[in-house]
Amino acid sequence: MNNMKRDVFQIAAFTAAVMALTAMLSSSVWLTFIMLALYGALLAQAWNILGGYGGQFSFGHALFFGVGAYAQVIAQVTHGINAWVALALSIAAAALVGLGTGALTFRYGLKGSYFALVTLAFAEVFRIGAVSVGFTGGGVGMMLPLSESVANLQFGSRKGYIALMLAFVAAAALVTAWLRHSRFGAGLMAVRDNEDAASAVGVDPQRAKRGAITLSAAFMGAAGAFYVQVFQYIDPAIAFGPHVSVEALVAAIVGGMGTLWGPVLGAVALHTLADLTRNLFGQLPGLNMVIYGGVLVLIVMFMPRGLAGLLTTMQPARTPPGRASSPSDAAPARGAESDRG
Amino acid sequence: MLDFGIVFPSVLNGLTTGAVYALIALGLTLIYGVLHIINFAHGAALMVALYAVYLLKAHLGLDPYLALPLLVPGMFALGYALQGVVINRASHGKDENILLVTLGLAIVLENLALMFFKSDTRTIETAYTLTTVQIPSPFGAGPAFIALPKLVAFAGALVASAVLLGVVYRTDLGRAIRAVAKEKQGARLVGIDVDHVYAMSFGIGLACVGAAACFLLPAYYVNPQVGSGFVLVAFTIVVLGGMGSFSGALLGGLLVGVVESLCGLLLGDSLGQIGIFAIFIAVLLLRPQGLFGARA
Numbered sequence: 143m144n145n146m147k148r149d150v151f152q153i154a155a156f157t158a159a160v161m162a163l164t165a166m167l168s169s170s171v172w173l174t175f176i177m178l179a180l181y182g183a184l185l186a187q188a189w190n191i192l193g194g195y196g197g198q199f200s201f202g203h204a205l206f207f208g209v210g211a212y213a214q215v216i217a218q219v220t221h222g223i224n225a226w227v228a229l230a231l232s233i234a235a236a237a238l239v240g241l242g243t244g245a246l247t248f249r250y251g252l253k254g255s256y257f258a259l260v261t262l263a264f265a266e267v268f269r270i271g272a273v274s275v276g277f278t279g280g281g282v283g284m285m286l287p288l289s290e291s292v293a294n295l296q297f298g299s300r301k302g303y304i305a306l307m308l309a310f311v312a313a314a315a316l317v318t319a320w321l322r323h324s325r326f327g328a329g330l331m332a333v334r335d336n337e338d339a340a341s342a343v344g345v346d347p348q349r350a351k352r353g354a355i356t357l358s359a360a361f362m363g364a365a366g367a368f369y370v371q372v373f374q375y376i377d378p379a380i381a382f383g384p385h386v387s388v389e390a391l392v393a394a395i396v397g398g399m400g401t402l403w404g405p406v407l408g409a410v411a412l413h414t415l416a417d418l419t420r421n422l423f424g425q426l427p428g429l430n431m432v433i434y435g436g437v438l439v440l441i442v443m444f445m446p447r448g449l450a451g452l453l454t455t456m457q458p459a460r461t462p463p464g465r466a467s468s469p470s471d472a473a474p475a476r477g478a479e480s481d482r483g
Numbered sequence: 484m485l486d487f488g489i490v491f492p493s494v495l496n497g498l499t500t501g502a503v504y505a506l507i508a509l510g511l512t513l514i515y516g517v518l519h520i521i522n523f524a525h526g527a528a529l530m531v532a533l534y535a536v537y538l539l540k541a542h543l544g545l546d547p548y549l550a551l552p553l554l555v556p557g558m559f560a561l562g563y564a565l566q567g568v569v570i571n572r573a574s575h576g577k578d579e580n581i582l583l584v585t586l587g588l589a590i591v592l593e594n595l596a597l598m599f600f601k602s603d604t605r606t607i608e609t610a611y612t613l614t615t616v617q618i619p620s621p622f623g624a625g626p627a628f629i630a631l632p633k634l635v636a637f638a639g640a641l642v643a644s645a646v647l648l649g650v651v652y653r654t655d656l657g658r659a660i661r662a663v664a665k666e667k668q669g670a671r672l673v674g675i676d677v678d679h680v681y682a683m684s685f686g687i688g689l690a691c692v693g694a695a696a697c698f699l700l701p702a703y704y705v706n707p708q709v710g711s712g713f714v715l716v717a718f719t720i721v722v723l724g725g726m727g728s729f730s731g732a733l734l735g736g737l738l739v740g741v742v743e744s745l746c747g748l749l750l751g752d753s754l755g756q757i758g759i760f761a762i763f764i765a766v767l768l769l770r771p772q773g774l775f776g777a778r779a
Contacts, residue, residue, distance in 0.1 A: 199583070201523075201586065250767075252768070252771070254578060254579065254582075255521040255578070256771060259763075259767065260763075260767050262715065263715060263763050266756075266760055267761075267764070270756060270757050270760070271757075274754055388590060391583075395583065427598065428593075428595070428707070429598060431593070431594035432590070435589070435590030435591035438590070439588060439591065442573045443569070443572055443584070446575050
């Protein structure tokens, strides 16, 4: 479990560094940047659990985001539930929808393009559903009344939101680290690399993928609840539209799928890029997405292993699996495998 | 129960829309059949073609139907270039990469349109926009009135589909395309330039979209998001008809058009598409080889 210890140490160091940075800063521009970068990182981490480690490319992850967001606002506004309890409910609701979607799609053996399409269709069904039914407020959307207090999960300063988001990002990183070094995660990666071989050695592919989509959906739900708390408004297009799905998958792929820090790296890089172009060209509708799409195409064309892949190829010694140079290195074969994009 | 006098025009309207859907889906199924990839940029390509038709009409006064000889080769060239320059290089031998690249292209095209044209919905005015044709109804119900552009779209889409099938089944290029679709290595061994056939297929797929745009716009509208509505519909048809099956795409297109129209009639316009997605999910889950397809 040396590798696990190393990952946990990295996560602790990252968390401490962001906390220290936040404590030193007072400019709201920078605090907002950190908050949104962390939010983007959580979306990408969530997608990475299923896409990067499970090999199932979802094009409709907004489905879980939207369920979390709507659960958060409906629990508070319609049912008067405390915001923190609502947060737990939102995560549970998203995880449940994830489990249901996974049970249905994996049971019928959908993978590759088919899985991407069916997730997209599910998100669209929920979007049209949210426009049409009453308890979501229809196309007008729902507002969360402003009332700043810690009990209401509404903070006067960005720093409160950053702390909350950082906790989620650290939790997602810990879950990712667990996937990298646990039996469940090894099974999941085996299913990703070769499903037939994995089931031949006794891994239950459906169970592995169901677990991954449930975890992934739970973190998407947390991101959705967070969105509602910060922006205090949600409508069907924001909740279930393609924007969130795209942001999650592009950041994870740009950073490097199937790596611990790739999604965080990708989210920070994309937010930096988006902010820079916004400063250069002003606020043009669609510009952000043009950049996201363009970066996605370029990365897949020229750097299919993402930014994290770039970093690992710069390290001199990458022992090929099965030819470990030093026996003291804990598990070189598996380590190399889990770094794969 | 619903009056047949209401259902009949609704079915006719569905058939006219369905024919255009079928034409778009034929392009998609051709690309899928040959390249084994799902072209996510198909809807965005339709959006680009619709804007091209719109701009030709708005600035040069060119009639949408007369724009056909420009749009079809234009979209063909765009498709050939996209496959040859971008998609082919991005694949690195993995299908997932192609999926991601076409998604990226779709995002770029849609949002470039948003930047240049804003999210306004635009329509064109032609002399025949509001002309309707009376169609006598069977079983003694009153006649149905169908907009003339929709009838032209129906006929045009069917003719274009026939031309496409003629190319695929009656020409040397079509034989090469079918050979590559069946067995890539074998096709390469007998001297077929596989990369060229890939690019030709992608080009022909987008040419279908170009033709569909010319038939569609007189009775439809264009905005930057218009493609995403069509993209899931076209996927539904392709899945319904059996991936890569041409006759399946034709029948599936007509069927989906009618289902959408009837769902819109029964459930209200905003829910019309729910029927399509319900079919889509059900077919994917229960019969992924499609209603008419034989292979899994």
